[in-house]
Amino acid sequence: MGTQDVLDAYGIPVIPDPADAAARKRRSITDAALAEFLAEGYSAASMDAITQRSGVSKATIYKHFGSKERLFLAVVGNVLAQTYADAGPADSALADIGTAADTGPETGFDTVSARLRAALVRVTTDWARVLLRPDIMALRRLVIGEIDRFPQLGQLWYRVTYDRCNRPLVEALTMLHARGVLDVPDPELAVRQLVATTVGVPQLVHTFAPGTEPDEDELARVTGSGVDLFLAGYGRT
Amino acid sequence: MGTQDVLDAYGIPVIPDPADAAARKRRSITDAALAEFLAEGYSAASMDAITQRSGVSKATIYKHFGSKERLFLAVVGNVLAQTYADAGPADSALADIGTAADTGPETGFDTVSARLRAALVRVTTDWARVLLRPDIMALRRLVIGEIDRFPQLGQLWYRVTYDRCNRPLVEALTMLHARGVLDVPDPELAVRQLVATTVGVPQLVHTFAPGTEPDEDELARVTGSGVDLFLAGYGRT
DNA sequence: GTCTATACGGAGATAGAC
DNA sequence: GTCTATCTCCGTATAGAC
Numbered sequence A, B: 001m002g003t004q005d006v007l008d009a010y011g012i013p014v015i016p017d018p019a020d021a022a023a024r025k026r027r028s029i030t031d032a033a034l035a036e037f038l039a040e041g042y043s044a045a046s047m048d049a050i051t052q053r054s055g056v057s058k059a060t061i062y063k064h065f066g067s068k069e070r071l072f073l074a075v076v077g078n079v080l081a082q083t084y085a086d087a088g089p090a091d092s093a094l095a096d097i098g099t100a101a102d103t104g105p106e107t108g109f110d111t112v113s114a115r116l117r118a119a120l121v122r123v124t125t126d127w128a129r130v131l132l133r134p135d136i137m138a139l140r141r142l143v144i145g146e147i148d149r150f151p152q153l154g155q156l157w158y159r160v161t162y163d164r165c166n167r168p169l170v171e172a173l174t175m176l177h178a179r180g181v182l183d184v185p186d187p188e189l190a191v192r193q194l195v196a197t198t199v200g201v202p203q204l205v206h207t208f209a210p211g212t213e214p215d216e217d218e219l220a221r222v223t224g225s226g227v228d229l230f231l232a233g234y235g236r237t
Numbered sequence C: 001g002t003c004t005a006t007a008c009g010g011a012g013a014t015a016g017a018c
Numbered sequence D: 001g002t003c004t005a006t007c008t009c010c011g012t013a014t015a016g017a018c
Helices: A018-044 A047-054 A058-065 A068-086 A092-096 A112-131 A134-145 A151-178 A187-208 A216-234 B018-044 B047-054 B058-065 B068-086 B092-096 B112-131 B134-146 B151-178 B187-208 B216-234
Strands: none
Touching: A018 A047, A018 A058, A018 A068, A018 A134, A018 B018, A047 A058, A058 A068, A068 A134, A068 A151, A092 A112, A092 A151, A112 A134, A112 A151, A112 A187, A112 A216, A134 A151, A134 A187, A134 B134, A134 B187, A151 A187, A151 B187, A187 A216, A187 B134, A187 B151, A187 B187, A187 B216, A216 B187, A216 B216, B018 B047, B018 B058, B018 B068, B018 B134, B047 B058, B058 B068, B068 B134, B068 B151, B092 B112, B092 B151, B112 B134, B112 B151, B112 B187, B112 B216, B134 B151, B134 B187, B151 B187, B187 B216
């Protein structure tokens, strides 16, 4: 059977750039592999199934990735980094509270503590919305289940979550402590507690209940209550 | 090779009860299966390896359990129930605080709030010590990783943890609320938050760092701080 | 670079003697 | 009830043509 020509809008045949074609195959392989690994787990996932899902031949997959292990690490590692890069918190608002940059009433909250609460709820709710997505939860379950065989993934997960989530919050809380807005003697621990009481609460449920979507109202209620608990312990009042 | 006679303390050969022998084989099978599943995960675990670990033949295993799936469910289900039965909290002390049964200074804490804090720290620390044990953490990772294939385990996990851990605490908090010791409008949520800020904090770390033992001092510090946070939010002062 | 066809081992499960 | 020996299939990975 001859090659099917691809035509552009003017009817001119598109000659694919070989490098481009390779990159696209690579992408279709990783997409297929991710779907298969998420659905079956590492061991039960078969390279045959990934071959069929991707539409390329098995030999090509091995040329690109070398082995099933390397394919798994490449796929999961990339998705992990990508996910947390997308969920990067732009919480400059949080660090600025109580300074000249904190514009006060313009945000709709007329006290420092109200603006602080709103900022914390916003940050934790944004995280929760991402981290509770069914595909992210499935990825999390996959990584946790394979930690004993792939300890690198545990370290990667820790580094990514810490750099993108915890560290910015630790720095923000340290500033707020120095500024007298909060009383946080141990910011590292405080951040872990804040994350636990907000995101951690629904996350635990969804960890053992696959496929369930988080309810937006319930989410707002839980994160709000968690932030209130946090502020009751660490706020200055 | 002839049968090796087993002799009792008086030199009398012990004739094994067939039913007893079957039960012991069954036990050695489940022990071997648990070790293999924990080490390799469900899919990568091989019935051959379980056969060798257990010392009985593969056909015997299939006579007893029928299939690999059924063996897995039987083993994990039993261990789950057993674990939480052992870790059952005898926290009658907690529910009695502020009543006539609360003997006050005899416990070494002379105020109601101090006794309450001590009881909460004790309960959460006891749980944490069990739940953070490396073998329990490994079991947890195994169940989480296989949740998509075995949703029954998710339901079982939820039921067991709720019945043995959450429900007693919810009831205790409800009593304490009615008695005016605490101000807990939503005890269900409050318990989940308490568990999250105490046990949940180190549990998250150990989930992604396999094989690490919890440090007793660090554990006391974290649970103590978590309980303080909880009491700051829900205590009456 | 990509494909088809295949090598080679190990998986889960069972038949039949004792 | 328990064992040994075996069936059958599917796994990962590669050889060699184009």
